[in-house]
Amino acid sequence: MSQPHGTPQPQGALLVGSVNYPDAETTIRAAAELLGGALKRIPDGEVGDRFHWILFQPDVLARAAGIERVGDEPIRVQGLDARPLRVADGVDAASIQLPPLGYAAAAIASYDVFAGLREQGVVPAGVRFQVSLPTSVAVVGAFFPPEQRAAIEPVYRAALFRELDAIAAAIPHDDLAIQWDNAVEFQIIEQADYAARGKGAVEPWWGEVWSGLTARSAEQAGRVPADVEVGFHLCYGDAGEKHFVEPVDTANLVRFANGLFAASPRPIAWLHMPVPIERDDDAYFEPLRELALPAETELYLGLVHREDGAEGASRRIATASRFVDRFGVATECGCGRAPADATEGLLRAHAQVAAPW
Known part of the structure; x- marks a missing residue:
């Protein structure tokens, strides 16, 4: 299928992170073969325990002395125990020694697969x-009680940065791209709407919301070595292929991005924003006029959906093109929790609407 006559064709595609294939080799091979020159980066699909983003972290963190589970009965999600966590009574959070979080081990193993496929000429x-990492706000905000978040966040952040350092030490820098996933940040930004839906809104555990998020994002960008690409995935969640709140428009996404661009101590290689399936109207995209996109930063709009494929993506592309003049395409979040039989078609839809680099 080609683009309808007169529809602008975005350049490039981004795989946000999770892909519903059983292993890294299948993911990397499919991405390279189906999307070809449209991709500058290929993830491993977040296979194994990472299939549900950060849901495996409580199983990891609960092994640390001084951290305990909340509740007596496991909350099972496909083998993972999703019960929340707390710092045990009488324990100083700063004294807790967290184990390896699992991100570095997974990245190093998958990179070996990636490198092997490149030697074969597949990649x-x-x-x-591409390695996707959560933020400390995500894990701490999702799994620890409000009164403990300020104390435990520095401990988790240090452990997360150790994972980043291990990845950067093991993988050649000119082969590596790091993506920071920002989802709980948008629960905090949209907390009033989230609470209105009867959900437990995540309140910030610092002062002013926006300055705190910008400072954290700038720090995350700055911790990535200068010769390693860094990108940001801005996210409204993907539980059951649904956002936790549907964004009214791109205004808060643009505000977050502009703060990041202004504060980052280094260039941002790419930025991703979601586009809900029903939004092909001007009102959703109009705030993109205010996006201060640096010349060196690629913008990817998550407007490819499995339900309407290339046809629906083309409608959303046509509208977006009236408000921003350069962007590539993506899904609105990872597709690791989409039906397995939809994955190939979803990848092909990217290729149908995006020009190669």
């Missing part, structure tokens, strides 16, 4: 291996 030269 084109110049394509980077």
Whole structure:
């Protein structure tokens, strides 16, 4: 299928992170073969325990002395125990020694697969291996009680940065791209709407909301070595293929991005924003006029959906093009929890609407 006559064609595609294939080799091979020159980066699909983003972290963190589970009965999600956590009574959070979080081990193992496929000619030269990491706000905000978040966040952040350092030490920098996933941040930004839906809104455990988020994002960008690409995925969640709140428009996404661009101590290689399936109207995209996108930053709009494929993506592309003049395409979040039989078609839809680099 080609683009309808007169529809602008975005350049490039981004795989946000999770892909519903059983292993890294299948994911990397499919991405390279189906999307070809449209991809600058290929992830491993967040396979194994990472299939549900951060839901495996409580199983990891509960192994640390001084951290305990909340509740007596496991909350099972496909083998993972999703019960929340707390710092045990009488324990100083700063004294807790967290174990390896699992991100570095997974990235190093998957990079070996990536490098092997490149040697076979499956992965084109110049394509980077993409590693997606959560933020400390995500894990601490999702799993620890409000009164403990300020104390435990520095402990988790230090452990997360150790994972980043291990990844950067093991993978050649010119092969590596790091993506920071920002989802709980948007629960905090949209907390009033989230609470209105009867959900437990995540309140900030610092002062002013926006300045705190910007400072954290700038720090995350700055911790990535200068010769490693860094990107940001702005996210409204993907539980059951649904956002936790549907964004009214792109205004808060643009505000977050502009704060990041202004504060980051280094260039941002790419930025991703979600686009809900029903939004092909001007009102959703109009705030993109205010996006201060640096010349070196690629913008990816998550407007490819499995339900309406290339046809629906083309409608959303046509509208977006009236408000921003350069962007590539993506899904609105990872597709690791989409039906397995939809994955190939979803990847092909990216290729149908995006021009190669």
